[in-house]
Amino acid sequence: MLISASEWVLGDRPTAIRRARAAGFEAIELDATPGVDVPRLAESLADAGLAVPSLCWAWNSEDELGSPDPESRRRAQRYLLGSLELARELGASQLVTLPACRKVAWSLDETRMHGIERAAASISEVLADAPAEVSLALEGLRREESFLMNSLADADVLRSMIDDDRVGLVADVYHLAYEELDPIASLQRFEDVITLVHLAEPARTPLLATSPGVDTLVDRLRAMPGVRSATLEFEVGDDDAALAASAEFARTI
Template sequence: MKFGIHAGLWMDRWTQDPAPLFDRAAALGFDAVELSLLGIGPEQAARLRQAAADAGVALSCSTGLGPEADPASADPEVRHHARETLARAIETVAALGSSRLAGVVAAPWGQFDPAHKADRAKRSGETLGQMQAHLAQHGVTLGIEALNRFESDLTSTAAEACAIARAAGAANVGVLLDSFHMNIEEKDPPAALRAAGDTLVHYHVSDNDRGVPGSGRYDFAADARALKDIGYQGWIVAEMFVCAGRPTSADLNIWRDIEPDADQAAAQALAHMKEVFANVG
């Protein structure tokens, strides 16, 4: 079991160089750092891969697709662009020495079209399924993130994300479930995890306010029991956004400081993760 931290905790902009954060994460005791590909291209991969190796941390990656690369689009050209965009992302992940890519990949963030939801979900599953050969070639697993209703109408629940992953019919396509989103959408988050079963390939934690896990009202111990029940072998990554006044925070509607200090938040998160998830995996 690897415990990771999303670099976005410390980043002002997605284009900021994350390399200096690797030593910071390692010093706090994390095994892994998750990088957003929104500011990273293949030309940076070799340098970042070496920096991570020097710091002694593994890398995972997240990304998001824009409207011009919507896998669920009715326009074949847009779906083609989605496949091209995902192919480049997969290649970048492999060049970083990582095998994990997850995020907003079923449909663009903040785009809503509920009247055509069933058709969009079908097309999204087909498009992502067509990435299987490229994923397998590069040894990368793709996780479809379930987002809350304010960020997506297509994958608002674990069941919706899992349905698209299963419809893809691809061994290297699964789901990413996140406690922050499940806290909003799931009546019973542990039941959602159990229903996801081996479709679950990545798991994010933050508390109900997107701050330190264990500082709010989310029941992480119940999630830990569910993860153990399904034999989850993936990573547990703290994805916290706690500081206002940054472009990255504005993207995620963080309008006040959730925690007073990012380093302290990371240390507290890791302590809670190790305590609660010690027997998972």
């Protein structure tokens, strides 16, 4: 399993690439930034010896795939297509995708299902013209971050509505610990459609060999057939030693 650092938690892009390389990573999950100078970025990654197996959706509550506002959805669709094209150029096989980036619903008469239905339609339209070699990985978030899609079951409803083999799920252990009644059982239930894993302790601290319950988690991850890569997405501040220690542990998964 390929283990990635996360640009999102390591600082600006040059800093994240430098820290990932210094910690011994072979890959990094970058923020999806369509319009970036791809040759220059590719050169920086090559110099650092880092592959890019996945890109991550940039947080934006104005442009949302599930929004009731058609213009908001269109902007989100343009971002989605641009991110998928960027992923292809960088050799990434997956894009972490968020249908909404807000804590509360758009209006009092909104239902979550309406938002998921709109997101499914928006994504399906984009996939018709998107690079065939890049997949989506739908991520549910803690409800304190987003109201629309929280659990693996929620994300799987959206995946089923899209009904495209290029769409799978992200299993983010940080979010699962909060939203799932039994995180390990949920991993097993959806193991055939989980294609990407984000690793952190429930407090978003580094996952290590000494983390409570880590042996059970590792056993489950090793048995999951569809996982292409795992991203270490925890907060370490400037503690590069903790980053390197978690990277060393993750390579044993």
